[in-house]
Amino acid sequence: xxxxxxxxxxxxxxxxxxxxxxxxxxxxxxxxxxxxxxxxxxxxxxxxxxxxxxxxxxxxxxxxxxxxxxxxxxxxxxxxxxxxxxxxxxxxxxxxxxxxxxxxxxxxxxxxxxxxxxxx
Amino acid sequence: xxxxxxxxxxxxxxxxxxxxxxxxxxxxxxxxxxxxxxxxxxxxxxxxxxxxxxxxxxxxxxxxxxxxxxxxxxxxxxxxxxxxxxxxxxxxxxxxxxxxxxxxxxxxxxxxxxxxxxxxxxxxxxxxxxxxxxxxxxxxxxxxxxxxxxxxxxxxxxxxxxxxxxxxxxxxxxxxxxxxxx
Numbered sequence: 147x148x149x150x151x152x153x154x155x156x157x158x159x160x161x162x163x164x165x166x167x168x169x170x171x172x173x174x175x176x177x178x179x180x181x182x183x184x185x186x187x188x189x190x191x192x193x194x195x196x197x198x199x200x201x202x203x204x205x206x207x208x209x210x211x212x213x214x215x216x217x218x219x220x221x222x223x224x225x226x227x228x229x230x231x232x233x234x235x236x237x238x239x240x241x242x243x244x245x246x247x248x249x250x251x252x253x254x255x256x257x258x259x260x261x262x263x264x265x266x
Numbered sequence: 267x268x269x270x271x272x273x274x275x276x277x278x279x280x281x282x283x284x285x286x287x288x289x290x291x292x293x294x295x296x297x298x299x300x301x302x303x304x305x306x307x308x309x310x311x312x313x314x315x316x317x318x319x320x321x322x323x324x325x326x327x328x329x330x331x332x333x334x335x336x337x338x339x340x341x342x343x344x345x346x347x348x349x350x351x352x353x354x355x356x357x358x359x360x361x362x363x364x365x366x367x368x369x370x371x372x373x374x375x376x377x378x379x380x381x382x383x384x385x386x387x388x389x390x391x392x393x394x395x396x397x398x399x400x401x402x403x404x405x406x407x408x409x410x411x412x413x414x415x416x417x418x419x420x421x422x423x424x425x426x427x428x429x430x431x432x433x434x435x436x437x438x439x440x441x442x443x444x445x446x447x448x
Contacts, residue, residue: 149369149370149373150369150426150429152369152373153369153372153373153376153429153432153433154400154401154429155401156373156376156377157376157382157397157401157429157432158401158402160376160379160382161300161382161386161398161401161402162402164382164383165296165299165300166296168292168295168296168299168305168308169292169295170287170291170292170294170295170312174291174295174309174312174313175284175287175288175291177313178287178313178316178317178320179280179283179284181313181317182280182283182317182320183280185317185321186278
């Protein structure tokens with residue numbers, strides 16, 4: 147029995163020595179890292195989608211609760227800014243002209259539909 | 267130090283995963299290559315083992331047990347792979363026809379042997395796995411019985427049979443070579 151154990155031990159030593167030079171290299175790690183990254187992205191994707199959906203819902207809810215900031219209010223606001231620029235130019239060049247009077251009327255009308263704008 | 271590394275790896279921190287790989291991958295590669303008997307298969311399985319280990323890592327409660335947990339996972343996956351092979355079926359336990367006490371001669375022959383892997387080719391896949399796990403990795407008979415889903419007695423008998431087979435092969439090989447020279 148003792149001799150059999152010696153044989154087993156010797157066999158183990160020889161096998162260990164044969165396999166000792168085996169080393170896990172960088173190429174193997176690259177393959178593992180690529181797979182791990184893909185898996186984690188796949189796991190994270192539903193959460194990103196959910197977060198994006200919640201953000202969209204929150205944005206629309208906010209717009210619904212604040213009519214002054216809703217999307218239809220953005221176009222008149224831009225138009226008002228462009229009208230103000232034109233008016234400012236005319237006030238400097240032809241302050242008493244008919245165009246100035248017309249633009250002032252137009253601005254007044256726009257201002258009624260756009261609460262929060264500065265009254266001239 | 268390793269515990270902190272394992273905790274960071276549990277959070278999916280890629281540099282921590284890489285450090286764990288650098289620390290343990292060569293050991294895993296040697297273990298599974300030893301069980302499977304092929305470096306190519308060993309590399310493929312090592313890759314699968316680490317992917318599986320990193321996936322299951324957040325479930326590990328005792329981070330200090332990481333090394334043992336990884337070794338157990340590796341052995342189990344290697345045995346599962348062998349089980350899927352056609353020749354895994356456990357061999358019948360035959361009566362051992364043992365020559366007179368020739369273990370001393372076998373030890374001498376084994377010492378002189380250059381290619382020990384060549385000698386192991388006489389074993390079946392399950393015998394090879396058993397020899398590797400018991401002799402090289404130091405698994406106990408009861409642990410091997412659980413791992414291989416068999417009884418402890420069967421493990422003992424199969425191991426002894428495998429060792430006797432190796433001894434007989436060594437002695438026969440030398441007898442043939444001597445006869446050829448004469």
